Amino acid sequence: MAVQMDRVETFEENAASQAPAGHFPEQGAPGALPPENRLEMPTQSLRRWRRRDGRRPVRGVGPGAAGWVARFVVFVGALALTLYGAREMYEVVSVSRTTWLQWALLALFTINFSWIAIAFTSAIVGFVALLFRSRKTPAPVDGLTTRTAVVMPVYNEETSRTFAALFSMRESIEATGRGDAFDYFILSDTTNPDVWVAEERAFLALREQMGPGARLYYRRRQKNTHRKAGNIADFVTRWGGGYDHMLVLDADSLMTGDCIVRLAAAMEADPDAGIIQTLPLIINRNTLFARLQQFAARVYGPVIATGLSVWMGKDGNYWGHNAIIRTRAFAAHCGMPDLSGKPPFGGHILSHDFVEAALIRRAGWTVYMLPHLGGSYEESPPSLIDLATRDRRWCQGNLQHARVIGSAGLKWATRQHFATGIFSYLASPLWLMQLVIGIILVLQSRYVRPEYFSQEFSLFPAWPRFDPERALALFVLTMAILLAPKLFGLILTLINGQDRRDGGGAFRVIISTLFETIMSALLAPIMMVIQSGAVMQILLGRDTGWNPQRRDDGSIAFGDIVRRHWQHMALGVIAGLTAFLIATSLALWMSPTIVGLLLAIPISWMSGKKSIGLFLKRIGLLLTPEEVAPPPVVTRANRLQETFAARGFDEDDAFDVMRRAPEFRQAHIAMLPPRPVRKRGQVDPEHVLAEAKLADAETVADARSWLSQRERIAVLNDPLLLAKLDRLQPAA
Template sequence: MALPLDTLNPLAAPATADAPAPPPAEPFRPAMPPEAPLPMPVQDLRAWRPGPDRPEPARPWLARAFVFGGGLGLTAYGAFEMYQVVSVSGGITVLQYLLLALFTLNFSWIALAFTAAILGFLVLLRRPALPAVPGRLTTRTAVVMPVYNEATARTFAAIEAMHEAVEATGQGHAFDWFVLSDSTQPDAWIAEERAYLALRERLGPEARLSYRHRPKNHHRKAGNIGDFVSRWGGGYDHMLVLDADSLMTGACIVSLAAAMEADRQAGIIQSLPLIVNRNTLFARLQQFAARIYGPVIATGLATWSGRDGNYWGHNAIIRTRAFAEACGLPDLPGKPPFGGHVLSHDFVEAALIRRAGWGVTMLPTLPGSYEESPPSLIDVAIRDRRWAQGNLQHSRIIGAAGLKAASRQHFATGIAGYVASPLWLAQLVVGLALVLQTAYVRPEYFTPEFGLHPVWPRFDPERALRLFGLTMGILLAPKFLGLLLALIDGPVRRACGGALRLVVSSLIEILLSALIAPIAMLVQSGSIFQILAGRDTGWNPQRRDDGSIPIRDIVRRHRWHMVLGLVAGISAFAIATSLFLWMSPTILGLVLAIPISWASGQLAWGLWLKRRGLLMTPEERDPPAIVARAGALSQHNAGDGLDEADALSALHADPAFARAHALMLPPAPARPRGAVDPDRALAGAKILEAETIAEARAWLSPRERAALLHDPALLERFGRLRSGKA
């Protein structure tokens, strides 16, 4: 007679004819702690009743006046100069008015970024003090890592490295660790469970490491976190939210928890993650830019936002009570892409927490927060498509009742970041049309306004050149400010290879970014047009390795960008040589779109620059201990081959693990009589007919495999199949 499942030790070796039966097994330790529910009501975006009075923080009015007042002043000046450029003939045509409007919108975007960067530069120039080392923590924090079809070698290496680092601070008692899986691929799910059980065995019973897999990834990452908060959040004061590629030092994690303890009105405290472990050409560009320019931009944002800050979805600590009280996200009315569940949930959660009176702040100078980035231009474009849809969804939320003005500004900034691309494209098209009109179309003799002379669409070339120089200066200023800070910081300058290599690296980054910019403009514009046409995006797992994309996929994605560049170049040259020269950066980027995209994902090109000390960052020159430890653990984990293993073969080969898997399954939902799950029924029929696991693997579809893995009875039947080949 078989023993009940709850009395079996999944890690015990099975008895054989040559070995005595093992001693009585201890009960299987559950993968999750007892539930501690926390109510998480769905929020109403159309109405808002303020809750308990919380002290309103002093807002940084001076910083906001500098950023927004300066941005407004610069925009007004730029618009005036553009008006002077196009009104040299004494009148303006309709196309020139359109050009003026588009220029003003685009210029306002870069002017605001410029003034915020100036503010960040001035703050960092004073060398703000780092957070103090905290004393003993008295609160409890859940460190949660949501995963979705990720490589377990990397994710569990990161968890193990961070766990060790926190234990080394002496504050390990204050943290519990959770891997929250939304994986839909059976092989990824089973690899996660095997990696979890192995890590739990290594860390021992005191590690407080837990794992949960959701049968349905309802509402994706937001639903994953919401499920944890509503079921287990009551047991924790805070949760530290990670991404699958996140790494944080023990000191950084403990400092965030201490900051939450010290600020009882804080709802979210966001760190600034730096990019590490990147080696392809494009990823190294991003890594260098984030390290040298990112702190200037982030510090400016943090300074003017104050306690009305934003949340980037990871590497941040959140007060669980505040999150449960304020962040139950509703489905938006209508169908995707503008309706349905909220994609870019992090901005919305920050706005709703702030609406409830909790503070949202950022610690941009707190060291020890890291992440990774996509390895190529196409990988960024795939992720960007989802972000574009999520940010445009915010147009349905920006007017929600009760939001703070700064929260609405964060929404507006996110929307503008994607709308800027089609606006820039429109400005180029209108400018090209105006030059064409000047060269080939007769003047407009009869205008709505009375005049004695016809209206010629002429320009002031000298003023236009000055305005172009001003625009480029404002656009590149955040980069130059970040470079200046790095040059005057001795340790950073030396770690980047010295002043000369640092300057050359910045020039390389600026040049390559200028070539990539028109490609990104068309990619983002295409995403915006698809969204406006009603096309929804999926939620594919992000590619994080350094492998290159096949050339056929690159040609397919960029062939029309190249054609458009050739057409624009030929047209501009036919109209005027000066126009061709003025448009040459855009034309060159588009004509070379295929080789640029190919080069972006090349590991060899990135490593060639690395060997010559170019695009180096301090974290690359002298890797932080947490990064080195996670890398070593990842290599060790990869040797186990869990990510390459077949789920069904792994379960069949290890009955102890199969029993552990069955015990980790959530209780099956009640099934109405007569309601048959076709995937489960087909899986059962095929397993009943199969004689070997090879036959079962060949016959089962992906959906039927998933149904099998969720059903203990089918798993038991599957375990009785022979392992021989069909």
């Protein structure tokens, strides 16, 4: 460990004393990638599957006795709760003759209630499992006999963040004494020319500091076909044959060396394991919105994740990152097919991770989670608008699963995962429809003249009435089921002495939970409307892009916030006035929804404010153990990020760097892939336009302003066009 820390300090001293940011050691690019060791990755069929195409498990892969008991509790318990809730709602609406609107309300309530009921019963299983779990310290890992590639896909990210995280993870792994079992790949899909150059500069500088045994590699794809799924597939088909496993990260991932080594050891010990997933906790968050998510993930997340892990067993799911995968099994069975037709329901599958888990499980490999394995971390969107942007892509990806859920050969648990993911977005428009029908029914009962005597013979008039006492009792039951997972998490935090102290003590933990619950209640109707709009856009055929995520700053211009949320606020005004005019009791019943929508603009503005989040931190609210006592790998990554940021790679213009750093330009050219042979009669329009514009340009400023982003990429891809930059006059 002492030797490792000596290298750490040397790195920071060298970084601090570096020549200007444009200077690079004369290293060149040899070794930027290892020799290829290819694997075939055939595209899988969703329509055809033969059982003999799978494998026979070495060990039993069933859920076991405990798993079957958990499944009984989850599904039979949820069914019983749903039937009870449906019966009570029927009693509420059937005091008089039931109309078709009341039947619609009953149907929508039953569907929505079943959704929260299954979450409740799953949380009960997680709560019990955590309450009685063993507290024994896991035995140390003796050794590793397999090789693992740690792969970090990036897409237009800040290099100071991604390279700092990867370097700190490498240090942490080396400190375990098992570093020889791991290699490290940065897999870039970046389309921004400045970010591309920053990545290469950071890679060369970092590899120089690491020395000849770095085993750090960098590859940028020319075309980011199929996004992250294609990025990983490209790695598997070119280098996957050299590695038994791959540890897949996201650009915001961070994991301790002990966690990574234990994942590799778990994969070695289980010959049937195809994917082993960890539970990432959220760290490094400072804005109000992100701190709410961070606190919720830390306090309630383990309850939910443990419940899922217990009843899922070996039929688990994959969340796309912070997981280890058996490389050859992935190559043989996870080639991602395109869906027929155009987006949003056709084309490449956006939420590929669920489908990869389904395909590898279909082939006889197991997929499961180790929720108690600590040391796995991620970050979260800094504001409500940033979450909505990411959520739009997830919404489209999950709704695409409607075309995958019926695929041949899938396990029933896998189909349940797909159904859960689909309904997680359909729940919002169904909830909105339930609210609208409820308002219409109350309006009808107040203002529409009742038909006292129907055409059917009856001695008594048909009054359109509800049972208010049953309705109130059902509302209380619904709220209790909805909030129970939060209560379970709070109880577990309070009885765990260390977690309770790290959360600021029992009083602050309780206040933080209440505050998070209130904020979640205010945010819920906003997200309901946002997700309902996203579902509607997708049903109307509108595709989403794949925008890079903002990681730190949640501040957004107030005018942009107003443009994004004025409709939500207007809907709140209309709903509030309508409910108040109909009945005061209706306005009170709908008040959480109405208030959330009325405050959409200020809530969204507050959500991205770092100052509010830091104020809450100073007074001891929304604290998490990882924040009070940061793991060494987190502290190290944050420290390195500051060091890397000081190098200025992320701020420099790509053309300026190419002109002032000839050593780097040569290294960049050496890392370029061979240019494909051009067929007669075919031209690359970006290349042709870039060449023509460079011929007309007199200064670098001309080139920078005239060339589009794709044309700048074309220049960086061609040594001849790069040479033409030298003749341009520097910018004034």
